[in-house]
Each structure stands twice: as structure tokens, then as C-alpha cells.
Amino acid sequence: GAVVSQHPSRVICKSGTSVKIECRSLDFQATTMFWYRQFPKKSLMLMATSNEGSKATYEQGVEKDKFLINHASLTLSTLTVTSAHPEDSSFYICSAREVGRNTEAFFGQGTRLTVV
Amino acid sequence: AQKVTQAQTEISVVEKEDVTLDCVYETRDTTYYLFWYKQPPSGELVFLIRRNSFDEQNEISGRYSWNFQKSTSSFNFTITASQVVDSAVYFCALSALENRDDKIIFGKGTRLHILP
Numbered sequence: 670g671a672v673v674s675q676h677p678s679r680v681i682c683k684s685g686t687s688v689k690i691e692c693r694s695l696d697f698q699a700t701t702m703f704w705y706r707q708f709p710k711k712s713l714m715l716m717a718t719s720n721e722g723s724k725a726t727y728e729q730g731v732e733k734d735k736f737l738i739n740h741a742s743l744t745l746s747t748l749t750v751t752s753a754h755p756e757d758s759s760f761y762i763c764s765a766r767e768v769g770r771n772t773e774a775f776f777g778q779g780t781r782l783t784v785v
Numbered sequence: 786a787q788k789v790t791q792a793q794t795e796i797s798v799v800e801k802e803d804v805t806l807d808c809v810y811e812t813r814d815t816t817y818y819l820f821w822y823k824q825p826p827s828g829e830l831v832f833l834i835r836r837n838s839f840d841e842q843n844e845i846s847g848r849y850s851w852n853f854q855k856s857t858s859s860f861n862f863t864i865t866a867s868q869v870v871d872s873a874v875y876f877c878a879l880s881a882l883e884n885r886d887d888k889i890i891f892g893k894g895t896r897l898h899i900l901p
Contacts, residue, residue, distance in 0.1 A: 703888055712876065712893040713830075760828060764889070773820060774880075774889050776830040 672696055673765050675777025682753055682784055690748045690780045692763030698743035699765035703774065704736075707760040719746040743768070753784040787812045789879050789892035797898040798867055805863045806895045808877030814838075817881035819853065819860045820889065824874040833875075836860065864897075872899045 672695040682688050692702055700721045705713040717738050718726040725738035735757075737749040746765075750757050760781050764774040788811040798804045810819065821833040834844065836853050844851045848865045864871055877892045 705891075710896070713891045715888055715890070718888055762828075762830065764830075773818075773832050773835045775832070776822075779828045779830075781828070 673763065673775045673777045675763050675780055677780060678778055679781045680783070682782070684754055684784055685752055687749055687751045688753055688782060690750075690761055690763070690782075692746045692748070692765065692777050694744045694765045694767075694775070697765075697767045699746075700743060700768050702740060702746040702763055702765045704738060704746075704748050705762045705764070707762060707779075709760075713762065716748075721746075750782065753782070755784045758782055758784045787879050787881050787890045789877050789890055791877055791892035791895050793895045794893070795896045795898070797900060799900050800869055801866050803863060803865050804867055804897065805861055806875050806877075806897070808860045808862065808892060810858050810860065810877070810879045812879060812881040814881040817879060820878040820880070821851065821860075821862050822876045822878060822891075824876065824894070826873070830876070833862075867899045869899045869901055872897055 674693045674695055676691045680688055702719040704716045706716050707713050715728050716731045716736060719738045719740040721740045721743050727733050735751055737751060740746040760779050762779040763777045766774045790809045792807055796804060817838045819836045823831040823833055834851055841853050841855055850863045852861045860877060874894045874896045876894045878889045880889045
């Protein structure tokens with residue numbers, strides 16, 4: 670099946686620094702990628718929809734300036750957590766769907782972010 | 786608006802027992818897709834099944850089976866002869882065309898414990 674690679678899988682950063690998470694579709698093109706956040710023992714909360722070549726669409730309550738999303742190509746989307754704080758510590762997962770097909774979304778392995 | 790309800794927060798069964806995970810969904814669309822994903826302790830999301838709204842046939846895949854009933858807006862998942870390796874969080878999800886970006890909305894998940 671299709672593969673979505675997310676990097677890094679784990680990151681620890683100091684409060685106030687920025688962290689970039691990459692999401693790549695390895696064997697297909699994705700015009701749309703999705704970023705989710707998952708708190709411990711909770712469901713996946715959709716943060717934003719990343720559209721190639723245009724601005725991301727953020728869900729209500731998600732700070733655009735805090736969580737910067739860039740979708741520069743059909744195989745890469747990045748999420749940058751700016752000026753990270755301990756409350757940003759969470760599990761972030763991206764997913765991607767193939768261009769032109771309403772199929773299952775393939776998910777990356779997730780990134781566990783810890784802000785100290 | 787779309788919504789997915791997984792009423793069972795946590796279930797524990799003894800190995801070899803059958804277990805059914807419930808999922809009820811809401812959408813205004815007549816065309817939509819339903820999914821089940823498994824999230825083991827490692828965190829990655831494993832795709833299990835996708836079902837479109839026009840296909841009400843039940844599906845069986847090994848020890849897994851799914852019962853889709855449009856009349857009750859349910860898409861239940863049964864594991865037969867459960868095994869310890871089935872222990873995970875299981876998410877039911879929905880993607881409907883009322884949402885242009887085809888984003889997938891997740892239920893809150895059911896944490897399944899299979900006891901040896």
C-alpha cells in the first residue's frame with residue numbers, strides 16, 4: 670500500500686524554540702494532506718488541511734501563527750510548531766490521500782513532541 | 786455536520802472471546818466513506834477497512850468482520866476469537882463530500898484490552 674513517511678518520530682525541544690515536522694508521501698502524489706494532534710488517551714483532533722500550492726485551512730481553535738503549515742510540493746507538507754511551550758507537547762500525525770481518489774488516508778508514523 | 790460516536794471508551798475481554806466495537810455516524814451526505822483504523826501502543830495508525838455508503842454488504846477478513854447498517858447509521862466491527870495482539874485503540878472514522886477537502890473525522894476511539 671501507499672506509504673507516508675513522517676519525520677522525526679520523536680523530538681524534544683526547549684521551550685521557546687521552533688520545531689519542524691515533515692510529512693512525505695513516498696509513492697504517490699497528494700494534493701491534500703491533513704495534520705492531526707492526539708493527546709494521551711484521546712482521539713485524533715484535526716488541526717488543519719494542507720493544500721499544495723495554497724494556504725492551509727485551519728480548524729476552529731487552532732492558531733495559524735502557532736502551527737505553520739507549508740505544502741510546497743505534491744509529496745511534502747511540513748508543520749512547524751513555533752515558539753513551542755510545554756502545552757504543545759503531544760503526538761502529531763499527518764495523513765495524505767492520493768490525487769483524484771477518494772480512498773483511505775494513509776498515515777505517517779507520528780511525531781511525539783516533548784517541550785521542556 | 787459530520788460526527789462519529791464510539792460509545793465504548795474501554796473494553797476488556799479474555800483471549801478467544803468475540804468482541805464487537807460499536808460505531809454510529811452522522812452526516813447529511815448520501816455519499817460518504819467509513820473507515821476503521823487500529824492504533825497499537827507504538828502509535829502508528831493501521832488502516833483496516835474502508836466502506837462506501839452505497840455498499841452495505843458486510844465484510845469478513847480473517848477474524849475481523851464489519852456490519853454496515855445505513856438504517857441505523859452504524860458500522861460495527863467484530864473481532865472473533867480475540868488474541869492478545871488485538872489489544873489496541875480502534876478508531877471509527879467518516880469522510881463525507883459535504884466537506885470539500887474530504888477530511889476524515891474520527892470517533893473518540895475504543896481502547897480494547899485482550900487479557901491472556
